[in-house]
Amino acid sequence: MDFILPAVLSLGLISIISAIVLYIVSKKFEVREDPRIAEIQAILPAANCGGCGYPGCSGFAAACVAASSLDGLLCPVGGAATMTRLAGILGKTVERSDPRIAVLHCNGRCEKRPRLNRYDGLSVCAAASLLYGGETGCSYGCLGMGDCVAVCNFNAIRIHPETLLPEIDEARCTACGACAKACPKQLIRMLKKGPDSHRVYVACMNKEKGAVARKACAAACIACSKCVKICVSQAITLENNLARIDEEKCILCGQCVAECPTSAIVEHIKNKIESC
Amino acid sequence: MLKTFHIGGIHPPECKLSAGGKPVVLPVPGQVVIPLSQHAGAPAKLLVAKGDEVRTGMLIAEASGFISARIHSSVSGVVSKIDDVADAGGYRKQAVVIDVKDDVWEDAILREGQTLPTDDLPAEEIIERIKKAGIVGLGGAMFPTHVKLTPPPGCKADVLIINGAECEPYLTADHALMLEKSEEILTGVRLLMQACQVERACIGIENNKRDAIEKLSALAPHYPGVEIVPLKVCYPQGGEKQLIDAITGRRVASGALPISEGAIVDNIGTVFAVYEAIVRNKPLIERVVSVTGKQIKNPCNLRVRIGTPVRHLIEYAGGLPEDTGKIIGGGPMMGRALINADIPVTKGTSGILLIASQEAQRQSSRNCIRCAKCVAICCMGLEPNYLMNISEFKQWELMKKNRVMDCIECGSCSYTCPAHRPILDHIRMGKNEVRKQEARNA
Numbered sequence: 001m002d003f004i005l006p007a008v009l010s011l012g013l014i015s016i017i018s019a020i021v022l023y024i025v026s027k028k029f030e031v032r033e034d035p036r037i038a039e040i041q042a043i044l045p046a047a048n049c050g051g052c053g054y055p056g057c058s059g060f061a062a063a064c065v066a067a068s069s070l071d072g073l074l075c076p077v078g079g080a081a082t083m084t085r086l087a088g089i090l091g092k093t094v095e096r097s098d099p100r101i102a103v104l105h106c107n108g109r110c111e112k113r114p115r116l117n118r119y120d121g122l123s124v125c126a127a128a129s130l131l132y133g134g135e136t137g138c139s140y141g142c143l144g145m146g147d148c149v150a151v152c153n154f155n156a157i158r159i160h161p162e163t164l165l166p167e168i169d170e171a172r173c174t175a176c177g178a179c180a181k182a183c184p185k186q187l188i189r190m191l192k193k194g195p196d197s198h199r200v201y202v203a204c205m206n207k208e209k210g211a212v213a214r215k216a217c218a219a220a221c222i223a224c225s226k227c228v229k230i231c232v233s234q235a236i237t238l239e240n241n242l243a244r245i246d247e248e249k250c251i252l253c254g255q256c257v258a259e260c261p262t263s264a265i266v267e268h269i270k271n272k273i274e275s276c
Numbered sequence: 277m278l279k280t281f282h283i284g285g286i287h288p289p290e291c292k293l294s295a296g297g298k299p300v301v302l303p304v305p306g307q308v309v310i311p312l313s314q315h316a317g318a319p320a321k322l323l324v325a326k327g328d329e330v331r332t333g334m335l336i337a338e339a340s341g342f343i344s345a346r347i348h349s350s351v352s353g354v355v356s357k358i359d360d361v362a363d364a365g366g367y368r369k370q371a372v373v374i375d376v377k378d379d380v381w382e383d384a385i386l387r388e389g390q391t392l393p394t395d396d397l398p399a400e401e402i403i404e405r406i407k408k409a410g411i412v413g414l415g416g417a418m419f420p421t422h423v424k425l426t427p428p429p430g431c432k433a434d435v436l437i438i439n440g441a442e443c444e445p446y447l448t449a450d451h452a453l454m455l456e457k458s459e460e461i462l463t464g465v466r467l468l469m470q471a472c473q474v475e476r477a478c479i480g481i482e483n484n485k486r487d488a489i490e491k492l493s494a495l496a497p498h499y500p501g502v503e504i505v506p507l508k509v510c511y512p513q514g515g516e517k518q519l520i521d522a523i524t525g526r527r528v529a530s531g532a533l534p535i536s537e538g539a540i541v542d543n544i545g546t547v548f549a550v551y552e553a554i555v556r557n558k559p560l561i562e563r564v565v566s567v568t569g570k571q572i573k574n575p576c577n578l579r580v581r582i583g584t585p586v587r588h589l590i591e592y593a594g595g596l597p598e599d600t601g602k603i604i605g606g607g608p609m610m611g612r613a614l615i616n617a618d619i620p621v622t623k624g625t626s627g628i629l630l631i632a633s634q635e636a637q638r639q640s641s642r643n644c645i646r647c648a649k650c651v652a653i654c655c656m657g658l659e660p661n662y663l664m665n666i667s668e669f670k671q672w673e674l675m676k677k678n679r680v681m682d683c684i685e686c687g688s689c690s691y692t693c694p695a696h697r698p699i700l701d702h703i704r705m706g707k708n709e710v711r712k713q714e715a716r717n718a
Contacts, residue, residue, distance in 0.1 A: 117615050120638045122701035130708055132615060133366030208360070208368065 051176025317343030444607025601636030
């Protein structure tokens, strides 16, 4: 039995020394995290989409706590409701931002944009756009290989089987902006969702002169400036042969939509795309 | 034993259908389209306006920056419009459209047979004349030659390497030029040696061009310092770094320029352009183009004015075969499909290759079987299969660490892959992302 005592003693001694070392180390190298970070993280949607510009929800939570004001910080997925709750936790105020949504700025469906050649390479827009301008005469338009679909974390985009253009699901899109970053032609932009999903935008990015753009695509903006003249709120300007609608000035009267000869200006009402 | 580079390499079927043919001068077309961006770097700045009369060899656009090149009119006539015109990839870029009238040359250009004295020209003078003539690398990369000949401070070239490898299957333009203009090319090499002040120049020629090797070797003793080096037939022998390795045994480090190893590499076509610029005062307004393909009636080498629509070349060679799948600008390995046949010939068009639909069709990609063929043949010692895998997961940082920027896009990996995986497409995408990241960080 005389082997029990030294064993108990030596083990006991080792554990006491370890306990002291661990205690000192844990005190010395303690990382004090603001408890509010965990609290905020709990109310964030945990989508980790990166739409806010920070690496995941925890990164955004830490940024919110560290920031002196919440201006410029927005969780696009949670939207205004989440931001208000978040501001409540931090005791800060948040400016109300309008909900946004991803909008495709191309209306070059198959019947409007004739295919002039055939691409048989890697079916990724980023790869194709490095090689050439695309299968149609418009080098600004949608390539239709779905880089935006692949990056969407919310299953909000699909390639429409008939138009072969990406279609964005109103209900699912959180305006995180991942698709806008993925599109090599910069065709997707985050626009204001508008009252009752009512919005008017130019669904074209073709910067060619009218005749050239029209030849490539029947739905192209031909820079005729009819919309500029008819707009009552001076919201439309022409830049680089392309009409641009200022979201702040637009009153959604829809006159430009009726005036546009190529239906490049699209009016979105509820869940239905209306174009003349 | 024949010299060659030491890492990787493949030997695709040579298919040099147009070999042996002397370059035929293609009649000047009714209209030419001269793009202002025919070189690496900034597009040239326009000097003419609509309605202006131009003569053959007249300067129509000035270089706009350090890396840029002049552009000259390749025909005489009237500028009918200045407009954006689709390039080979369908992106519209500024170009000068000229309606041809007669063929009146600038007075300063000497006609065939006349020569200017070239002895004891100082190096600066030669480089200046090359710059004035708008000469760019005619192998396809279109890098302004005068920039290449002006090494960065602290670097000194000790050997000039002339690329007569023409390792791409089908292409024979350089071969034809070497046979037709042997003496001119050797004189051009001497002039380039003078320009970069080196005592030694090597012309590397693949061994499938025996006639060119023999002809140049017989003449070379009259040109001190010029050596003819026969090379093993192996793709991509004509890659800059591969050629330096093959001829001198020196390895250019990752990310470094050939000048870091004291070498300057120029293409045969470029050498001939330099000869014409200095001896005949003629700017770069025409080049030799191979028009070839298995279906085409009369594969040939044509001397073509820059800006001639590709359609004219194909018509001369017997017309567009019924079953054409792709029209490729360049060779089958590195060339790119043209969007249509109205694309003009530019300074970098080394060949027009017509491929039948069935051969042009890419096969559907299957899973990687880990045979490592792509690793074995990669001439830059990369792991193409791994690069493709990480590109699929968008690991751009990791791609950069794995030296993706070293890739010369020779296409051997995609060619050799038994599972037909689009390896190069993925690598190219990764390179683009890495480049974007570097631009952001800069």
